[in-house]
Amino acid sequence: MKKDQEPTASQTAQKNQGGAAVMQRPGHKLRSGAPVVERAALQASPPMDETPDFSQLEPGATGGGSSVPNQFSGPSFRNPRERFRFDGHKMVYHLDRVLAWQRGERFAPVHIDMGLTKFCNTACVYCYAVVQNMSRGTMIEGDALLRFIEDAGRVGVRSIGFIGDGEPTLNPAVYDAAVLARKVGVDTSMATNGLLLDMNRAHDILRDMSWIRFNLSAGSKEGFQRIHQSKGENYLALLETIRSLVAIKKQYHYPCTLGLQMVLIPENFDQILLLAEAGADVGVDYLVIKHCSDSEYGELGIDYSLYAKAEADLKRAEALSTAEYVVQAKWNKINAAGDTPIYRDGVRKYDICYGTPFLSQISGNGDVYPCGPFYGKKRFLMGNIQKESYYDIVMGDRYWAVHEDIRTWVDVHKDCAIGCRQDYLNKFLWDLKSPPEHVNFI
Numbered sequence: 001m002k003k004d005q006e007p008t009a010s011q012t013a014q015k016n017q018g019g020a021a022v023m024q025r026p027g028h029k030l031r032s033g034a035p036v037v038e039r040a041a042l043q044a045s046p047p048m049d050e051t052p053d054f055s056q057l058e059p060g061a062t063g064g065g066s067s068v069p070n071q072f073s074g075p076s077f078r079n080p081r082e083r084f085r086f087d088g089h090k091m092v093y094h095l096d097r098v099l100a101w102q103r104g105e106r107f108a109p110v111h112i113d114m115g116l117t118k119f120c121n122t123a124c125v126y127c128y129a130v131v132q133n134m135s136r137g138t139m140i141e142g143d144a145l146l147r148f149i150e151d152a153g154r155v156g157v158r159s160i161g162f163i164g165d166g167e168p169t170l171n172p173a174v175y176d177a178a179v180l181a182r183k184v185g186v187d188t189s190m191a192t193n194g195l196l197l198d199m200n201r202a203h204d205i206l207r208d209m210s211w212i213r214f215n216l217s218a219g220s221k222e223g224f225q226r227i228h229q230s231k232g233e234n235y236l237a238l239l240e241t242i243r244s245l246v247a248i249k250k251q252y253h254y255p256c257t258l259g260l261q262m263v264l265i266p267e268n269f270d271q272i273l274l275l276a277e278a279g280a281d282v283g284v285d286y287l288v289i290k291h292c293s294d295s296e297y298g299e300l301g302i303d304y305s306l307y308a309k310a311e312a313d314l315k316r317a318e319a320l321s322t323a324e325y326v327v328q329a330k331w332n333k334i335n336a337a338g339d340t341p342i343y344r345d346g347v348r349k350y351d352i353c354y355g356t357p358f359l360s361q362i363s364g365n366g367d368v369y370p371c372g373p374f375y376g377k378k379r380f381l382m383g384n385i386q387k388e389s390y391y392d393i394v395m396g397d398r399y400w401a402v403h404e405d406i407r408t409w410v411d412v413h414k415d416c417a418i419g420c421r422q423d424y425l426n427k428f429l430w431d432l433k434s435p436p437e438h439v440n441f442i
Helices: 009-018 091-102 128-132 142-155 174-183 199-208 221-228 232-252 266-282 304-318 390-395 397-409 423-433
Strands: 111-114 159-162 187-192 211-215 257-263 286-290 326-329 359-362 367-369
Touching: 091 423, 142 174, 142 390, 159 174, 174 187, 174 199, 199 232, 211 232, 221 232, 221 266, 232 257, 232 266, 257 266, 266 286, 266 304, 286 304, 304 326, 390 397
Parallel strands: 111 159, 111 359, 159 187, 187 211, 211 257, 257 286, 286 326
Antiparallel strands: 359 367
16 A cells, blocks of 8 residues: 555544554455554553553453453453352362372371261252261260361361261251361361251351351242152241341351252252242352262262253353352253263263362261262271271371272272262362473463
8 A cells, every 4th residue: 555545445444443553564465354453553551651540440440441452441350259169179279288199298188078977857859878878866976076176176177067978967066066176277167957956056156167058959848848858847947047047147247158059950940040039038148059969870860961951040040149149050060961971971081089188078977988979888998086086097007098099999980979079179180190291381
């Protein structure tokens, strides 16, 4: 183009539309035929020789509000803070333990899922604990539980979830355990059906637990009776208990997070929106909707391909989220059946389970295992906290021999349960153990 020639129509349109000058001699024509922007003509605002004035940019602002690039008007905040991480892992915050693992040292698990009993007062149709040898009346004795809590603090356990093969509130020592754990520097949480929660100890658990999650997979009396096989009136009673806890938490400014968890099965697809609305009504912090974890023998009979039928309602439920109330489906695992052969055919993205030293499990009778599906298998029994010190168990040869047995002889593609607890950890650890070439070219 000669100096005295006017730009073409396409060049004029591009300049007018984007507000940027175009190069008159770009070198050669691109496949799109579009004009090329003259970068050198762009004016950074403010110029580099002036001190930028950031006082006009409020936190959360979207920069200059323009869709045109290269305006240099400040960051554009469009990603809301992830208040909870239900679908993933947090190993990056425990790199000291990862380094100890890489060095071959002995260390305490970051987290323990722990049963306090081996029986329950409801009969949820999706209950995984039924395949873990439930035994009415069996529980960890109070003195043994408190000794374990002290040992956990001494050995360096960072969190314990009273989430196991039985209902934790059937063990009256759960409240004292939470209070003691706070004193020895161990975070605790609890997953409960809530029907027998002792409201006389409400202040203790709201003050000293990090979170309490109510296992509720229905949003109506009829649904509650059908899914949890408990009286429909118990559904209304549970909502009132939760509502009371929310009120106490707000009045006394307790930090404990209160939430609901729905285990998704075809029988409760019709309850998704009802439960999401109920959660908003009682004032909990969140509702998380998760896949149903089937056993290694498929005893729960979950057809994960059916989850696609619930997708629309799950998205409608998530749309009910507000700044105070989060509704979130665990899409990574809910959609796994339609993703690849992963989960659908048992195939994993890793070949070895490395995660058990970081996330351990204890049964409601005190038996220590590397993973829930190993409950009752003597080969993987590491010890019992009612008979010996947990500190001695973790630092003992038997404990680490079991972890080595898992790494050496367990075939994760056929021996392990679907959607296991260590799955996300294993993807992360497998990548550390199996790096690609040229890792410095990040």
